[in-house]
Amino acid sequence: MLSQTTLGIFSQSKTAQLKPKIQIRKANENDIKDIINIVNVTFPATYKDAKTKKPCFSQCDLDRICQDLEKDYRNILFNKLDNHHAIFVACDHEKSVGFAKITKDDKASFLDKLYVLPKFQGHNYGNLLLLACMKKSLFEFDSNQIRLEVWDGNAAGIRYYEKNQFHSTTITHAKITSEGVFKGIEMICEEAPAAYDKLLNYLHFKDSGNVITPVNERKW
Template sequence: MFVRTASERDLDAVRDLLVETWHATYDGIYGVARVIEITDDWHSIAALRARLTMPRSEFVLADDGEMIGGMAFASASDDDKTVMLHQLYVRPGQQGRGTGRLLLDEIIASFPEARTVKLEVEEANAGAIAFYKANGFEDVGRTANCGRQDSGIPALIYERQLS
């Protein structure tokens, strides 16, 4: 896998990856109908397209030349000191092979002024929590609205301090 910047031509493949990953991860937590509702909204082509041009952000893909194995999207605060990792997803069949680490490293390298990386993670997503803990993140709180204001989805907040 190599990491590269996402482009317009990747959006269908990224959406497919997100839908597959969300069903594999969250069907047992939220139910199939809720996962479809979320992916149709949060991972629509229009929503993904908007990320391509968002100021102070990075949208990267792990690609092996034949398929997109993972994606990550993050944005920096106005002072560039805090990065919010909005998304980091690895195709279920690619998990445990270093793809997530490649994406995380690229996101961090993309924001050289950052001192903190933050993210929100579903408390029942044990695999993601183990990944983030193994990569230096610590549980610092909770939110009642993961992903966006008024989502109604509770999540843990994790942070990693950067040197």
């Protein structure tokens, strides 16, 4: 059963003292520096030519991306009345290791960003960030559909979203950088409530309203 109460913190049981503390929370102004650091690490690893392994953009492109993102996120986080965007950070022992951003839209919420540092990938940080964004879309944006854009060369990313009930559409977007042109594929999850429930069950979590907690201990 899905709860329609306010989104709270997702965290591991306090009894799991020997396991890393995983926490998903709403971002604040103090997180911007860490978010930019995550972008600087993850973007070159994600957006690269499948054959040459060369990044699809130069350092100059990356610097511009970070500047634009920092300006955008500062505007969102400093505007306490903004109810059209949400930014979440994933923390391990209070260290920021990933972030996600979702935006309210008329037709479907837009999952604008979801990135986790390579060292922490495969340990459910991305799943929990996606869970937070899904809950935001369902219960605060009142949207049962979520769309996103993924680089067509990011096979792992495409598989990940397909596993979470997103499917590719015929819509593509060309991205022009100093290194050339690469293509983004639009994907959509048309049944976000079902995808949310499925992800909760996979993680062995239950939604009790303000806090989403593990049903039982799970190896992270």
